[in-house]
Amino acid sequence: xxxxxxxxxxxxxxxxxxxxxxxxxxxxxxxxxxxxxxxxxxxxxxxxxxxxxxxxxxxxxxxxxxxxxxxxxxxxxxxxxxxxxxxxxxxxxxxxxxxxxxxxxxxxxxxxxxxxxxxxxxxx
Amino acid sequence: xxxxxxxxxxxxxxxxxxxxxxxxxxxxxxxxxxxxxxxxxxxxxxxxxxxxxxxxxxxxxxxxxxxxxxxxxxxxxxxxxxxxxxxxxxxxxxxxxxxxxxxxxxxxxxxxxxxxxxxxxxxxxxxxxxxxxxxxxxxxxxxxxxxxxxxxxxxxxxxxxxxxxxxxxxxxxxxxxxxxxxxxxxxxxxxxxxxxxxxxxxxxxxxxxxxxxxxxxxxxxxxxxxxxxxxxxxxxxxxxxxxxxxxxxxxxxxxxxxxxxxxxxxxxxxxxxxxxxxxxxxxxxxxxxxxxxxxxxxxxxxxxxxxxxxxxxxxxxxxxxxxxxxxxxxxxxxxxxxxxxxxxxxxxxxxxxxxxxxxx
Numbered sequence: 453x454x455x456x457x458x459x460x461x462x463x464x465x466x467x468x469x470x471x472x473x474x475x476x477x478x479x480x481x482x483x484x485x486x487x488x489x490x491x492x493x494x495x496x497x498x499x500x501x502x503x504x505x506x507x508x509x510x511x512x513x514x515x516x517x518x519x520x521x522x523x524x525x526x527x528x529x530x531x532x533x534x535x536x537x538x539x540x541x542x543x544x545x546x547x548x549x550x551x552x553x554x555x556x557x558x559x560x561x562x563x564x565x566x567x568x569x570x571x572x573x574x575x576x
Numbered sequence: 577x578x579x580x581x582x583x584x585x586x587x588x589x590x591x592x593x594x595x596x597x598x599x600x601x602x603x604x605x606x607x608x609x610x611x612x613x614x615x616x617x618x619x620x621x622x623x624x625x626x627x628x629x630x631x632x633x634x635x636x637x638x639x640x641x642x643x644x645x646x647x648x649x650x651x652x653x654x655x656x657x658x659x660x661x662x663x664x665x666x667x668x669x670x671x672x673x674x675x676x677x678x679x680x681x682x683x684x685x686x687x688x689x690x691x692x693x694x695x696x697x698x699x700x701x702x703x704x705x706x707x708x709x710x711x712x713x714x715x716x717x718x719x720x721x722x723x724x725x726x727x728x729x730x731x732x733x734x735x736x737x738x739x740x741x742x743x744x745x746x747x748x749x750x751x752x753x754x755x756x757x758x759x760x761x762x763x764x765x766x767x768x769x770x771x772x773x774x775x776x777x778x779x780x781x782x783x784x785x786x787x788x789x790x791x792x793x794x795x796x797x798x799x800x801x802x803x804x805x806x807x808x809x810x811x812x813x814x815x816x817x818x819x820x821x822x823x824x825x826x827x828x829x830x831x832x833x834x835x836x837x838x839x840x841x842x843x844x845x846x847x848x849x850x851x852x853x854x855x856x857x858x859x860x861x862x863x864x865x866x867x868x869x870x871x872x873x874x875x876x877x878x879x880x881x882x883x884x885x886x887x888x889x890x891x892x893x894x895x896x897x898x899x900x901x902x903x904x905x906x907x908x909x910x911x912x913x914x915x916x917x918x919x920x921x922x923x924x925x926x927x928x929x930x931x932x933x934x935x936x
Contacts (some may be wrong), residue, residue, distance in 0.1 A: 476931055545930055552926055556919045563916070 455565030459505025460498055463557050467497015470549050477545060496532055496550065500525050501557045508561040517562035518555050525554020593630045594670035600628060608632060609741065611640050616679060619663070626663060630674040641673035643741070648675035651740050654715055658708030660728075660736050680736050685727035689822065698822045699860075699890055704735035706815060706883030712737075713808040713878050716746040720806065722814035723793040724821060742788045746807065791837040792827045793817045796870050799838040809872040812882055816867025816875070819886075823860065824852045828868065845870075859889050862898035 453461075471493025475486050482489065504521040511517045529550025533541050593615060595602055603616040606627060617628045629648075635641050645665060652662040665675040682688070689698070705727055709719060719726075719740060726739040789798050795813035797805040820828045828846030831837050846868065849861040863885050869875045876882040885895045892912035894900060900908065910917070 473927055477934055479934075545934060548926060548930060549923065552919075552923045556916070556923060559919055560916055 453564075453566060454505070455508040455561045455567065456502055456505035458565040459501035459503075459508065459557055459561040461501070462560050463497035463499070463501020463504070463553075464494050465497070466553050466556060467500070468494040470497065470553055473549070474545070477542075479542075481540060482542075492532065496528050497553060497557070500528055500550075500554050501561070504554060504558045505561040505565060508558065508565060509567060511562070514559070514562050518558040521554035521556070521558020521561075522551050523554070525557070526551040528554075591632070593628065593668050593672060593674065596669050598668065600626075600676070602628075609739070611741065612644060617676070619676070625679045626676045627660075627679040628674055628676050630668065631672050635672075641667075644673050644675065647741050647743070648677075650717060650743055650745065651677070654712055654717065654740075656708055656711045658704050658735050658737060659711070660738060680728040680730055680738070682728050682730040682734075682736075685724040685729055685735075685818075688729040689724070689825075695823075696890060699886055701729065701733065701735050702815075702819055702822060703883050703886050703890075705737060705818070706879045706886065708735070708737040709811050709815060710878060710880035710883060712740075712743070713811065713880070718744050718746065718806065718808060719811050719814075720744055720798070721789045721793075722811055722818060723790050724818060727818070744806070789814075791841070792829055792831045794838075794841065795872070796842050797872060799841045805872070807872070808878045809875045812867050812875045812877075812879060813869075813872075815879055815882055816864050820846060820849060820864045820868065823856050823864065824849055826852070857889070858904075859895040859898040859900070863889065863895060866897040 468490055471490035472486070474482050474489050474493070477483075500521070503524045504517070507520045507524075508517050511520065526547060529547040530543075532550070533543050533546050536542075591613070592602060595617070599619060599621040601618040601620055603618055603625070606614045606616050608614070609632075611632060612629050613632045615628045615630070617626055618624070619626050629644070631640050631644060633640070648662050648665040651659065652665075655661065660678045660680060663676045663678070665673075667673050683691075685701075688701075693701075705722075709722065712719060717740075719737065720742045721739060722737070726737065728736045728738055730736060788803075791799070793814045795806075795810045798810055798813075817828050824847075829837055829840045829844075832840065849856045849864055850858070863882065866885075867875055867882055876885070881896075885897055888895045892908060894905070894908070
């Protein structure tokens with residue numbers, strides 16, 4: 453499986469689970485909006501995975517791939533928090549899992565995804 | 577009267593190739609093999625160093641010259657990153673046939689191994705050697721004398737398979753191969769003459785009943801002189817012996833006097849790898865065992881297959897040569913994904929901590 457596709461799938465699945473785990477938080481507003489949170493989290497994971505997978509095809513270093521995953525996960529999570537109305541901006545609850553999710557996706561895509569195929573075109 | 581030292585010096589000087597009128601300048605001798613000597617030269621036209629291989633001894637029949645030219649042409653037809661390219665072939669002013677090839681800066685495999693590279697580095701280098709041999713097999717050429725002394729490791733870790741002097745083109749009974757009175761290098765044991773026909777006619781290195789190669793590294797069918805039974809799997813055996821040596825630090829069959837080594841190859845099994853070094857993983861030992869199976873039919877069909885199995889081992893995948901138990905499979909899979917498992921565990925731990933903090 454190519455790195456971007458693997459990132460996309462893994463990001464979506466982990467994002468969905470990450471969103472579902474928000475139900476465990478003791479916030480009533482979160483419990484009421486859990487479906488929306490799960491869909492949003494899945495979309496966030498999907499974007500993180502796609503971007504991380506794309507960068508994984510261009511990076512030759514695993515630590516750098518994980519760092520990029522961390523940065524993308526952190527940035528997108530921050531974007532999600534920033535869009536919430538005042539009083540509902542759960543920075544710690546969203547950004548830390550989102551960032552770590554990026555690291556996981558960054559590692560997995562780099563380690564297990566297939567890189568671009570080498571050009572084998574013969575020249576006359 | 578000339579003393580022995582002066583006589584030896586005069587002989588050495590007389591042996592030097594006459595490069596008068598050529599674009600080459602002699603720098604120094606690099607080594608001498610059974611039929612040829614290799615010199616380091618400078619190609620003055622291109623301003624680069626190269627290696628010149630020239631016949632060592634007089635060749636009134638012209639057989640050896642034909643073989644050297646055949647070797648050059650064979651090697652020139654194999655363009656691969658792990659094979660030294662041939663730049664030129666011809667006859668020197670002193671009448672000796674020569675060819676010029678890339679001068680490989682680096683160390684011979686046996687010297688490189690002494691620098692104590694780790695096991696993955698050894699295996700990665702071995703895969704490069706397999707790739708070069710597989711490339712030759714794909715072009716219908718068998719090396720027939722693979723051994724650590726015929727493998728060079730370049731300055732940047734590239735592996736080059738050298739000395740294709742006894743190589744054979746599949747289905748070409750007339751392929752010249754040099755008669756080997758002795759091994760090209762020390763440490764690999766003495767090579768046995770191939771019984772070449774020095775009287776003229778077609779070169780007889782591939783004649784039935786002849787033995788070609790270096791005993792310590794040759795396959796049973798080679799040791800028996802079964803020329804017709806030699807194919808790509810014969811090189812696979814030698815690759816297995818090289819991998820054995822890389823892992824164990826010793827050859828599977830230590831060179832012995834006379835035909836003793838050949839008899840050992842035919843009648844005995846090499847000491848089990850894991851009895852020499854228990855840290856050698858079973859799948860790796862199984863790869864070596866399969867490559868060095870006595871019946872060619874039990875070996876890998878070619879160097880490419882063997883290379884693929886070593887790569888599978890390096891990637892943490894199951895190797896074809898080894899039937900692992902469910903427990904071993906579980907351990908291997910876990911070892912492959914342990915970092916991912918650790919990251920997911922870290923995520924769960926973090927989640928629990930955040931939940932605990934927010935729930936307080």
